Amino acid sequence: MRSADEILNEVKTLAVEYYELTGKPLGVTGEIAEAEAARLLGLRLADARSPGYDAEDIRMDPARRLQIKGRWKSGGKTWGRVPSINCSHEFDAVLLVLLSGHYEVVEIWEADRAAVIARLKAPGSKARNERNSMGVSQFKTIATRVWPA
Template sequence: MTENDQACRVREILATVKPLAAEYYQLTGKPLGVTGEIAEYIAAELLGLELAPPRTKGYDATRQTPAGPMRVQIKGRAYGERANRSQRLGTIKRDADCDTVLLVLLDNLTLEPREIWEANYSAVEGRLAVPGSKSRDRGALGVPEFKKLAERIWPIADTGF
């Protein structure tokens, strides 16, 4: 199977899984457990990232820049109108070989992308180091807390031009 065939097959699988995972969430109020994989694939497709091999330590994808490859941790969260506003990202790997962290917010009813936010890894690590929170000790930030460190990179805001 060529890389192009493999990418097409992954798209087909995700097209099948997303509605099932969304229906499961609607019926149970619990995620099916595929949000992270869907978020990684969506980020790669929308932002032109190259996904790292499975179990790569510290990052999930790379972005090619003029200065060389940038290593990216990708976190996904199903989020929506009925979502608990204090939702947290999954554990952010500490002391990782990583340059930036992406948060892919998916609609919790459809798992379609809503927004992608990006924060510098050192800023995220700095926030995680602030004492006084068991969640931060575990490497978890709330979605609103992450957004304060980040910039929305997708969809790109309409500038009116």
């Protein structure tokens, strides 16, 4: 039986091939981001569809509940927007995993819940206010880079 890491590496390869053939992403960025954040930061992944969070930082007492968002960038494109953040459930922080064209982790950023909610509720952008999404550059202004350290 193959390991989860072996399967994840194959998924990355297939996702790159699919994008090169079709010009469309395969839709696996979120799962890759969660797995890589867990591996690199020593997190415990939550059960599928846990309301409000994707992983727990068990190095903390009590454990911190984390939403994990991933952005993949191929070539010279910009990072774009952070996927929608679900603020209706409890979580302690949001991790943003930035992935290269080959789905390798470039950086991981962490922003506390209060800072995320304040930025999403700030007047101005319909995408930010209604869709709970902000630009990657905006996220970085309220976050701390946690990987690489």
